[in-house]
Amino acid sequence: MGIWWWRLILVSLAGILFSPKHGASQRVTGMKYTFMKNASSAPSVSYYEYEYIVIGGGTAGCPLAATLSEKHKVLVLERGPSPYGNPNITNLDAFGAALSDTSPNSPSQRFISQDGVINSRARVLGGGSCLNAGFYTRASPYYVREAGWDGKLVKKSYEWVERVVAFEPIVRQWQSAVRGGLLEVGVLPYNGFTFDHIRGTKVGGTIFDQHGHRHTAADLLEYANPTQLTVLLQATVSKILFTNKGSRSRPVASGVIFMDALGREHRVYLKQGPKSEIIVSAGALGSPQLLMLSGIGAERELRKHNIDVVLNQPLVGQGMSDNPMNAIFVPSPVPVEVSLIEVVGITNVGSYIEAASGQMFTSRSPRDYGMFSPKIGQFSKLPPKQRSPEAVAKAIEKMGMLEPAAFRGGFILEKIMGPISTGELQLETSDPNDNPSVSFNYFKDPRDLRRCVQGIRTIEKVIESKAFSRFRYHNMSASVLLNMTANSPVNLLPKHSNTATSLEQFCRDTVMTIWHYHGGCQVGRVVDARYKVIGVDALRVIDGSTFNCSPGTNPQATVMMLGRYMGVKILRERLAGAETE
Incomplete structure (x- = not known):
């Protein structure tokens, strides 16, 4: 039995002994992998070494690569750095610091949709799990059935993830008050602590352990066979290479071109064989963008950027969606704890109610306000359409003038399920480092707007x-707080106005992102049920x-489960194919 098998057994035992229900913490701060290297150390050309090239070491890419490495040689190309040793990623109290960092070396890359909502995409090993608010909750059984997934393998794949990254949060006073309020207003039943998606009110999981340390998808690389896996950091893939074996054959993915941090070009070619594959796990913006840059997309759009057409596929980049988030700020007469998302109300009207609280201090930005600061674009x-850089800068300046007491309190938010409204993604340039153009068309479908209104009414x-009475001023009604949130200079203090805001207008005017955007390479449109790109091979x-x-709800x-799930499915496909040959 190889040493990596013993490593896997030890990880599994650790998951059993130190799982969330036992209340133990798995601290991996500063952990380094022997297979993790900077892309500048890679040869300029690599031939036929890897059976799988995974583009994107993010929330799906890390568990996928770890699983495939059990049996095969795998290369991961991640455009960002390592998350380890970065306290702005690791520590809960620093939430927002990475998202507010707009430098070229930031682990997040800011983009603004055509709708005008400021957003971010991950640029770090571990992907969005290094930047988000940490809430961990599974998909519903209905979602699993609709996706056509194997329910038993889905369950096992979630559990595989949870042994390393998921924990039960310590629910303190603010979150407890929100939970009590949800139950009092009829978001029933109470389901206690659970990872499952069940209608009613529950305490969900978190990827922050009891010491406030974040655990990310990168930690799932602990499962990998270190002799079979190579992870190259700061490797930005610019193109997938294809070969054609004949005039009537389908294009076959055969390799990739990537650039390192020094701007040097590298090429990697897949190991020759019918089972070798390139797998794109670059995220909801990065994956459709890379397909287009590689010649798979709408022919007319590709030719605008002088991209050779490999496959005319106009559905690439279509069906883009971002769940709209709207929130109400509630100033508190008493101090509140720092908390991100822990409690959720899953309503029967198509909206989810969550909350965050407390003043978050960081060494760089002593007045960041967690999930709802203009510094991270939540404005x-x-x-x-009016959230210009100048307006955001002015809001940040005014926020810096406020007394600390102005930040005491928290936000109660709602996110609509779905959503039904969709948009599209298009290339702006042929540079993979540039953001594509994306629209989400928030509330274009009136059903989404109705769900938002119903969610805001539940929050009220x-x-x-x-x-919840302890945490609000009794001379401030919910309608006053609504108007205050919509009209304040920095989302915190009221503007003196007698003009009431309709809930429909409130939803449209105060919409923000909760970073749950998706689509662009959807099953049945761009990929088939096995996630193979339709019209090309490998x-x-x-x-x-x-x-x-x-x-x-989140x-x-x-996404982590899907990486593990599809890794297992691919290994099973190969085993079944070998047995029939």
Whole structure:
């Protein structure tokens, strides 16, 4: 038995002994992998060494690569750095610092949709799990059935993920009050702590352990066979290479071109064989963007950028969605703890209610406000189209002038399920480092707007509930807080105005992202049920770009699960093929 088998057994035992239900912490801060290298150390050309090239070491790519490495040689190309040793990623109290960093070396890359909503995409090993608010919850059984997944393998894949990265949060006073308010206003039943997506109110999981340390998809590389895996950091893939074996044959993915941090070009060619594959796991923006840059997309659009057409596929980049988030700020007369998302109300009207609280201090930005700071682009004072860089800068300046007491309190938010409204993604340039153009068309479908209104009404009831009464000023009604949130200079303090805001207008004007965007390479449109790109061979896409709607209340658990799930499915396919040969 090889040493890597013993390594896997030890990881599994650790998962059993130190799982969330036992309340233990798995601290991996500073952990380094022997197979992790900077891309500048790679040869300029590599021939036929790897059976799988995974483009993107993110939330799906890490568990996928770890699984495939059990049996095969795998190369991961990640455009960002390592998350290890970066306290802005690791520590809960620093949440927002990485998202507010707009430098070229930041682990997040800011983009603004055509709708005007400021957003971010990950640029770091571990992907969005290094930047998000940490909430961990599975998809519903209905979602699993609709996706056509094997329910038993889905369950095992979630459990594989959870042994390393998922924990039960310590629910303190603010989150407890929100939970009590949800139950009081009828978001029933109470389901306690569970990873499962069940209608009613529950405490979900978190990827922050009891010491406030974040655990990410990169930690799932602990499962990998270190002799079979290579991870190259700061490797930006610019193109997938294809070969044609004849005039009537389909294009076959055969290799990739990537650039290192020094701007040097590298080429890697797949090991020759019918089972070798390139798998794109570059995220909901990166995956459709890379397919287009490689010649798979709408022919007319590709020719605008002088890209040779490999496959005319106009559905690449279509069906883009981002779940709209709207929130109400509730100033508190008493101090509140720092908390991200822990409690969720899964309503029967198509909206999810969550909350975050407390003043977050970081060494760089002593007045960041967690999930709702203009420093990270969460700016709701102005309608989306008016959120100019100048307006954001002015809001940040005004926020710096406020007394610390102004930050005491928290936000209660709602996110609609789905959503039904969709948009599209197009190339802006042929540079893979540039953001593509993307629109999400928030609330274009009136059903999404109705769900938002119903969600805000639920929040108003929670605020006015007896269970939540300790954390609100009793001379501030929910309608006052609504108007305050919509019209304040920095989402925190009220503007003196007698003009009431309709809930429909509130939803449109204060819409923000909760970073759950998806689509662009959807199953049945761009990829088939096995996530193979339709019309070419040896190429798959496995990540959130394949989703038709966002799973559960928060998608990261399902994206990690999908990486593991499809890794197992691919290994099983190869084994079955070998047995029939």
